[in-house]
Amino acid sequence: MPEPVCLPAYLSARSASESIAACGGLISAIGDANVDARRLRFADPFGLALLGATFHMVRQQGRAVRVCGLSAEMSGYLERMDVFEGVELVDCVPRQNQRQNRGDALVELTRLDSQRGVDDAAFRLAHAVVGHIPGIDPNEPPDEMSGFTAFDRLVEPIQYALSELLENAMTHARRHGYANACVWVACQYYPKNDMIRLGVVDNGCGLLATLRCHPELRHERHLDAILTALKPRISCNRDLRLNSDSVNQGVGLTTTCRIAEHAGGHLVIVSGNAIHDTSGRSGLLADGATWQGVAIAIECRRDLLPTIRFRELLPPLDAQLAVRLRFE
Ligand SMILES: Nc1ncnc2c1ncn2[C@@H]1O[C@H](COP(=O)(O)OP(=O)(O)OP(=O)(O)O)[C@@H](O)[C@H]1O
Numbered sequence: 001m002p003e004p005v006c007l008p009a010y011l012s013a014r015s016a017s018e019s020i021a022a023c024g025g026l027i028s029a030i031g032d033a034n035v036d037a038r039r040l041r042f043a044d045p046f047g048l049a050l051l052g053a054t055f056h057m058v059r060q061q062g063r064a065v066r067v068c069g070l071s072a073e074m075s076g077y078l079e080r081m082d083v084f085e086g087v088e089l090v091d092c093v094p095r096q097n098q099r100q101n102r103g104d105a106l107v108e109l110t111r112l113d114s115q116r117g118v119d120d121a122a123f124r125l126a127h128a129v130v131g132h133i134p135g136i137d138p139n140e141p142p143d144e145m146s147g148f149t150a151f152d153r154l155v156e157p158i159q160y161a162l163s164e165l166l167e168n169a170m171t172h173a174r175r176h177g178y179a180n181a182c183v184w185v186a187c188q189y190y191p192k193n194d195m196i197r198l199g200v201v202d203n204g205c206g207l208l209a210t211l212r213c214h215p216e217l218r219h220e221r222h223l224d225a226i227l228t229a230l231k232p233r234i235s236c237n238r239d240l241r242l243n244s245d246s247v248n249q250g251v252g253l254t255t256t257c258r259i260a261e262h263a264g265g266h267l268v269i270v271s272g273n274a275i276h277d278t279s280g281r282s283g284l285l286a287d288g289a290t291w292q293g294v295a296i297a298i299e300c301r302r303d304l305l306p307t308i309r310f311r312e313l314l315p316p317l318d319a320q321l322a323v324r325l326r327f328e
């Protein structure tokens, strides 16, 4: 029987290296994937999306996934988050028959495998996570001056960020030969500190593969690719097809990052062997960990979201593009 892979105590963006190293161990193991979950105490949406992606990829290789030693609390939580689809639980507290309806904002793990689902998923997940926030009523009448409700103000920036990240995951990798790339997304509201966290993880080609030939990329390294992708107006295909609908402006990641920062939060971006936290820390993942694809965590304060007008955060059209667009 193959050696079990131990999950860390924290499966989260804060312990990204350990989380990704464990997932990498499961993906590359030979034979069935045996998961020792005795240490696991906490999983955030980033960790859940990673685990969901990992279990899915292992099962796609025709290998079984067996999880042992989950605590009662973690097994109930992960069960509700739909992480265990097709997974065998051994020596864990018994599965619950009924999905508990916890009021404190659980939003299930969702997998997308085509671009068609992006808008619906972004809409559904943003509404679901905001709908779980106590005191926010989706049916309240809109403000007479602005026409918006408090619910709309919270939903808008989250929906924008989700649709940009999902769109990126479903388009860029496919154009670079990863026709079967999927994306996993999970969201949660944490009432204790009034934070919203999202995790968006894909198993595509990663940032470096799409930006390798971009003139702004100084070194062919994963960390350089992450930093380049975050610059406004950088896109792998922006200058290729100006007359086509499919041209990208290179603003999705930049604007998502600005939304998180204006809402008192940050992004953690992992691609290949590199990690960048927009609040400071960046470098290589520890323990030789690598993620084949892009894995992003967003964290922001709920109370600041209504102050955000994301259209004002979009980078301005640069002079050259504006002139070309005007004359075409
Ligand atoms: N999930 C991903 N997989 C691979 N490459 C990605 C991914 N997300 C972003 N990138 C790379 O980072 C670049 C910048 O992303 P960004 O979302 O800012 O711009 P864009 O998608 O090109 O344009 P826009 O978002 O304005 O349509 C992309 O052009 C692509 O090269």
Ligand SMILES: [Mg+2]
Pocket: 164, 167, 168, 248, 250, 251, 252, 253
């Ligand atoms: Mg984009």
